Amino acid sequence: MELNVNGVTHPISSSPLTSLLEVLRQELGIVSPKVGCRQGACGTCTVLVDGEPRRACLVAVATLQGAEVTTLEGLGTAPDGLAPVQEAFHAGYAAQCGYCTPGMLMAAHALIQRAGGPVYREQVIEALSGHICRCTGYVKIVDAVIAASRGQVDSAEFDQLLRPEPSEPEIEVKGSPA
Amino acid sequence: MRASDTEVLTPGSAAQAVEAFGDGRGITVFAGGTILMPEIAAGRYPRGGRTLMLDRAGLDQLDQLGGDGTVAIGAMVPLSKLAGSRIEPLAAAAREVGDLEIRAQATIGGNLCAPPAAESPRGDLQAALLAMGARVRSAGKAGERTESVEDFLARSEDETRLVLAIEVDKPRRASYLSLRRPHAHSYAAMTVACAQNDGNGGVRVAAGGVAPRAKRLHGVERALAEGASGEDAAARALDEVDPQDDALASAWYRRNVLPTLITRALEQLQGG
Numbered sequence: 001m002e003l004n005v006n007g008v009t010h011p012i013s014s015s016p017l018t019s020l021l022e023v024l025r026q027e028l029g030i031v032s033p034k035v036g037c038r039q040g041a042c043g044t045c046t047v048l049v050d051g052e053p054r055r056a057c058l059v060a061v062a063t064l065q066g067a068e069v070t071t072l073e074g075l076g077t078a079p080d081g082l083a084p085v086q087e088a089f090h091a092g093y094a095a096q097c098g099y100c101t102p103g104m105l106m107a108a109h110a111l112i113q114r115a116g117g118p119v120y121r122e123q124v125i126e127a128l129s130g131h132i133c134r135c136t137g138y139v140k141i142v143d144a145v146i147a148a149s150r151g152q153v154d155s156a157e158f159d160q161l162l163r164p165e166p167s168e169p170e171i172e173v174k175g176s177p178a
Numbered sequence: 179m180r181a182s183d184t185e186v187l188t189p190g191s192a193a194q195a196v197e198a199f200g201d202g203r204g205i206t207v208f209a210g211g212t213i214l215m216p217e218i219a220a221g222r223y224p225r226g227g228r229t230l231m232l233d234r235a236g237l238d239q240l241d242q243l244g245g246d247g248t249v250a251i252g253a254m255v256p257l258s259k260l261a262g263s264r265i266e267p268l269a270a271a272a273r274e275v276g277d278l279e280i281r282a283q284a285t286i287g288g289n290l291c292a293p294p295a296a297e298s299p300r301g302d303l304q305a306a307l308l309a310m311g312a313r314v315r316s317a318g319k320a321g322e323r324t325e326s327v328e329d330f331l332a333r334s335e336d337e338t339r340l341v342l343a344i345e346v347d348k349p350r351r352a353s354y355l356s357l358r359r360p361h362a363h364s365y366a367a368m369t370v371a372c373a374q375n376d377g378n379g380g381v382r383v384a385a386g387g388v389a390p391r392a393k394r395l396h397g398v399e400r401a402l403a404e405g406a407s408g409e410d411a412a413a414r415a416l417d418e419v420d421p422q423d424d425a426l427a428s429a430w431y432r433r434n435v436l437p438t439l440i441t442r443a444l445e446q447l448q449g450g
């Protein structure tokens with residue numbers, strides 16, 4: 001069969017029930033989707049299939065004839081071609097070890113595309129609920145997605161976004177948690 | 179065993195799928211794959227035989243049949259579509275499954291046919307389908323047939339059938355409650371669904387997570403029909419089911435929580 005990934009068509013020799021994750025990483029050498037649980041439960045392997053987020057470990061490659069697969073490599077690359085979510089993750093310190101980041105970015109990008117404009121916190125939490133992060137505590141990830149959806153992707157705008165509401169008690173910031 | 183150790187069949191229509199399935203011997207049906215793909219990763223499947231992929235067979239329609247609220251749900255309809263369908267209590271059950279990416283891939287046929295697992299109950303939609311008195315249209319040995327979901331779930335382990343569609347009547351009142359562990363990815367430890375149709379039919383009550391497959395609770399229904407309070411009727415559930423220990427909850431815990439869950443679902447039904 002043939003598989004279209006990031007706009008390029010590849011001949012595939014893996015057997016039909018091989019997972020998309022295995023095909024991308026072993027056969028095509030596209031390694032942004034990470035291998036986490038291989039059970040659909042962690043989200044780090046998430047890629048887009050015809051624009052919708054899917055767990056690459058749960059998709060049999062045979063079902064993708066004629067489909068368009070997009071991985072992080074197809075979303076944007078540094079230094080100039082980053083997508084808004086990628087810019088916002090960078091500016092907002094939304095990645096630590098980075099293992100969950102490819103899946104988070106793909107799901108967040110799909111959410112912003114679907115919404116076509118600013119997204120609410122609840123929408124982000126719902127969209128990322130299948131994505132596990134062991135490092136960040138999620139707050140900076142959710143903030144970054146909201147910022148990206150508003151086009152506020154540089155560091156100065158981030159500080160603005162994260163300023164407490166007038167009614168919130170002031171918290172003394174003691175250096176960067178990173 | 180590796181993923182290559184099976185012959186893959188990809189029928190292009192429902193009729194071809196039925197023909198390829200035949201009497202089902204040696205065939206594994208592959209729908210959304212959210213259960214089967216992890217089985218491959220774990221090396222438990224495939225064990226030879228043939229795999230029937232349904233992704234090109236159609237079977238993904240959700241059709242209104244006539245004006246009386248009867249709906250035919252194709253076996254390949256994804257749970258995301260049901261979640262937004264207002265076909266209660268099925269929609270409520272679908273909304274709670276996994277997360278939005280899983281719901282977009284998981285099918286109703288796969289949920290109905292989910293093989294029981296040792297670590298947790300599976301098939302969270304089954305109780306809702308039982309409470310609705312759903313009918314299952316399937317093909318296999320001796321051809322096509324339509325039967326109640328109750329009979330379908332009770333068939334013998336070694337009779338494999340190809341589910342084509344599930345028919346439901348939208349109930350007049352419905353409720354659904356589940357006992358979940360605080361993590362988006364755990365299956366419900368127990369599910370309870372209640373429904374009452376138009377006319378003078380009684381309330382149907384069913385529970386999942388209390389047996390390998392969900393069960394209708396006839397004793398509870400009878401008690402309600404005889405005028406028992408919700409709480410007294412719910413207490414009868416323990417005569418009909420014998421829950422098991424698994425990774426989500428102990429049998430003891432389930433026995434203690436089940437009557438409360440049923441009582442609350444019945445209260446919700448009266449209120450709604």
Ligand SMILES: Cc1cc2nc3c(=O)[nH]c(=O)nc-3n(C[C@H](O)[C@H](O)[C@H](O)COP(=O)(O)OP(=O)(O)OC[C@H]3O[C@@H](n4cnc5c(N)ncnc54)[C@H](O)[C@@H]3O)c2cc1C
Pocket residue numbers: 039040041206207208209210211212213214215253254257274275276277280283284285286287288289290291292293300301302303339340341342363364365366
């Ligand atoms: C992260 C994660 C979270 C999950 N959370 C939940 C949850 O909260 N609740 C829940 O109930 N489930 C959950 N699941 C399990 C699963 O997603 C659902 O049960 C789903 O509905 C299964 O459908 P499928 O089409 O993906 O099944 P498949 O994997 O394709 O098939 C499952 C089984 O059904 C059989 N089958 C499928 N279709 C048919 C048919 N038409 N005729 C005959 N046999 C058929 C297959 O042979 C197989 O044995 C979860 C799964 C994952 C990976």
Ligand code: FES
Pocket residue numbers: 034035036037038039040041042043044045046055056057058
């Ligand atoms: S590796 Fe696919 S969800 Fe964890």
Ligand code: FES
Pocket residue numbers: 094095096097098099100101132133134135136
């Ligand atoms: S940044 Fe380490 S798992 Fe999310």
